[in-house]
Amino acid sequence: MTxxxxxxxxxxxxxxxxxxxxxCILDQPRDAAWMQNVAMEMSLSETAFLERVEDxxxxxxxxxxxxxxxxxxxxxxxxxxxxxxxxxxxxxEARFHTKSGRLTANRRGDWIELxxxxxxxxxxxxxxxxxxxxxxxxxxTGKNAFDYIIEVDxxxxxxxxxxxxxxxKTLGVRGVMVTSRATMTGYDFVSRFFAPGAGIDxxxxxxxxxxxxxxxxxxxxxxxxxxxxxxxNRGGTVRVSVTGDRVHLQGQAxxxxxxxxxxx
Numbered sequence: 311m312t313x314x315x316x317x318x319x320x321x322x323x324x325x326x327x328x329x330x331x332x333x334c335i336l337d338q339p340r341d342a343a344w345m346q347n348v349a350m351e352m353s354l355s356e357t358a359f360l361e362r363v364e365d366x367x368x369x370x371x372x373x374x375x376x377x378x379x380x381x382x383x384x385x386x387x388x389x390x391x392x393x394x395x396x397x398x399x400x401x402x403e404a405r406f407h408t409k410s411g412r413l414t415a416n417r418r419g420d421w422i423e424l425x426x427x428x429x430x431x432x433x434x435x436x437x438x439x440x441x442x443x444x445x446x447x448x449x450x451t452g453k454n455a456f457d458y459i460i461e462v463d464x465x466x467x468x469x470x471x472x473x474x475x476x477x478x479k480t481l482g483v484r485g486v487m488v489t490s491r492a493t494m495t496g497y498d499f500v501s502r503f504f505a506p507g508a509g510i511d512x513x514x515x516x517x518x519x520x521x522x523x524x525x526x527x528x529x530x531x532x533x534x535x536x537x538x539x540x541x542x543n544r545g546g547t548v549r550v551s552v553t554g555d556r557v558h559l560q561g562q563a564x565x566x567x568x569x570x571x572x573x574x
Contacts, residue, residue: 313337313574315352316395317567318387321515321546323420325566328546329515331387332357335397342370342377348574350374355510356384362397366405369413375509378484380410380429380456382517382559386422389415390563421549424559428552429454429521436460443477444488454522456484457503461526465493465500469541479506487519489526497547498536499527515546517559524550524557 315334322328332352336359349357349372358381361368369388371381389404398404404415414425431452440458441448450461458481462468468490478486485505492500501523503516513519520538528534536550549560 311574313348313571315348315569315571316387316391316565317352317354317569318390318563318565320383320386320390320563321517321540321548321561322544323562323564325564327544328561328563329356329383329513329544330354330566331381331384333360333384333388333391334358335360335362335391335395344574345370345372346377348372355513356381358384358388360388360392363407366407366412367392369406369408371408373505373509378508380408380426380518380521382424382426382520383515383561385413385415385424386517386559386561386563389422389424391565393417394565418560421560421562424517424561426518426521426557426559428525428555428557429456429518430525431459431522434458437481439477439480440486443474443481444471444486445473446471446488452526453483457505457519457522458483458486459522459526460486460488462488462490465490465541468500468502471502473504475504475506475511478504481507484508485510485513485516485519487516487523489523491531492539494539496537497539498531499523500539500541502541512542514542514544515540515548515561517548517561520548520550520559521557524552528552
């Protein structure tokens, strides 16, 4: 039995940048163990699995190690593939049923807009090991349902981080986002995202982290619309708009590979 798998670079308009995701449009139901094995085989930060239902698609996301409750870049990649390969017409809204509720995606010219739930943080005391693992002095430490958020003094500090991933893995959360105001022209804030507990030392561009970063910077900068840059080695741009308890994320995507599996 064969299965077509696409690889898409998300939050970028050029190959080999942004965040790569695999996308499988399933032609029959598959169990979680099979999906986890495929994600492990793909060895990307996320593999998305789509199953058509009456009013959209069921969508699940797996890292090489675990299933996750929310993922931005693999949702962006999924919508891109649905429009590019024909299951959805270009003007159709992509509707997804997920562990984080109903999510949607729409085309906005050359960009794709995701409608996601806001995931704001609350201030917390930095847990033992977090500061040591990052090697920085936080201006602020917070936590939301998934991750810790650390504000630091400058973009240079964000870019220069060399975390102790073994220590970060012991914190018992999905990941840690580190952020500061941007000094690069045309951007409002920068960030990096580390998730060794989910099997990803550094995620190149993390849509779901911006569900926290958007509300965080809205409070500090007094506005609701942002251009954000995730300063990983691959790098990627995210347009962020905060509207009440929702966050709209815009990014671009490009397909880089189509593979047909055998014996799956």
